[in-house]
Amino acid sequence: MLQLGQPGQNGWGTVMATDTAFVIGCLALLGSRIPQSLRIFMLSVAIVDDIGAILVVSIGYGSRIHWEILALSAIGVVIVRVMALLGIRSITLYFLIGGIIWLIIDASGVHATITGIILGLMTPTVKWVTDKHLHTILDSVGVMPEANHKKNATTHRMALRTAEAAAREALSPVERLETLLHPWVGFVIMPLFAFANAGVLINITDFGNSITIAVFLGFTLGKPIGVFIFSWIAVLTGIALRPANLSWLLLLAGGFLAGIGFTMALFIANLAFSPTLINSAKLGIFSASLFSAILGISLLSLWAVFGKNKLNNSMDY
Numbered sequence: 001m002l003q004l005g006q007p008g009q010n011g012w013g014t015v016m017a018t019d020t021a022f023v024i025g026c027l028a029l030l031g032s033r034i035p036q037s038l039r040i041f042m043l044s045v046a047i048v049d050d051i052g053a054i055l056v057v058s059i060g061y062g063s064r065i066h067w068e069i070l071a072l073s074a075i076g077v078v079i080v081r082v083m084a085l086l087g088i089r090s091i092t093l094y095f096l097i098g099g100i101i102w103l104i105i106d107a108s109g110v111h112a113t114i115t116g117i118i119l120g121l122m123t124p125t126v127k128w129v130t131d132k133h134l135h136t137i138l139d140s141v142g143v144m145p146e147a148n149h150k151k152n153a154t155t156h157r158m159a160l161r162t163a164e165a166a167a168r169e170a171l172s173p174v175e176r177l178e179t180l181l182h183p184w185v186g187f188v189i190m191p192l193f194a195f196a197n198a199g200v201l202i203n204i205t206d207f208g209n210s211i212t213i214a215v216f217l218g219f220t221l222g223k224p225i226g227v228f229i230f231s232w233i234a235v236l237t238g239i240a241l242r243p244a245n246l247s248w249l250l251l252l253a254g255g256f257l258a259g260i261g262f263t264m265a266l267f268i269a270n271l272a273f274s275p276t277l278i279n280s281a282k283l284g285i286f287s288a289s290l291f292s293a294i295l296g297i298s299l300l301s302l303w304a305v306f307g308k309n310k311l312n313n314s315m316d317y
Contacts, residue, residue: 215284
């Protein structure tokens with residue numbers, strides 16, 4: 001609203017996303033002094049925020065959509081679903097099909113980031129081997145006789161292959177993917193992404209720029225107000241239940257932490273703003289993220305130090 005009819009109005013999606021990694025990091029600083037319910041709530045907010053932001057990027061910041069090419073990507077998605085129904089568990093094969101779908105969606109005019117959401121939601125979450133069954137298989141391998149002749153050797157190799165498959169299928173594909181990708185995402189992709197998008201020249205006069213102010217207020221006021229009001233509406237209408245140890249003060253503090261929008265906000269800003277405006281938008285993102293982190297941590301520290309019950313009662317009804 002602050003940029004309606006002005007050069008920065010195309011950047012409305014910049015203030016949508018919450019940086020999951022930074023929010024979790026801020027909560028980790030407080031350790032056990034805050035309830036687990038707040039961590040779950042904030043993680044849920046961050047995930048939904050990111051999904052919404054990616055949908056906005058895919059639809060709002062794409063080019064002209066070529067529907068016939070997009071239809072081909074839908075066929076690819078159907079193929080992935082059929083593979084899952086047939087019980088195909090090869091991650092390599094899913095990577096291959098997923099890469100082809102990514103290229104097709106990118107060529108269709110829709111931003112290809114939506115591919116990650118679609119394929120991520122379709123990844124099987126069910127494991128085929130229970131922990132008890134796995135232990136039974138491993139125990140049976142451990143008591144097998146030594147492979148001292150051809151028949152025993154063949155039986156031993158088959159048992160080992162069975163144990164290998166059981167160990168693999170004791171984790172669902174989504175868990176295996178998470179384990180496989182986490183080091184690359186955490187230590188390579190995210191640092192490179194932040195490094196490539198974070199460059200900004202800071203000038204004290206730029207803080208008065210209308211785009212900087214709009215982005216700053218969108219994160220520091222819009223996010224906490226939105227999180228608080230929609231949480232209140234959800235509880236009031238019965239859509240959601242508020243845990244007893246998750247007070248309204250904690251929800252408000254969490255709303256301020258939701259104003260940390262570093263990485264995804266930078267990505268959207270680079271798509272939305274022209275080269276002459278991007279510097280002002282980045283300055284607003286950085287300053288808002290820093291302010292939101294400090295204020296959110298301060299409120300949570302205040303809640304932890306000065307008595308949880310007293311502060312809870314001041315905000316509860």
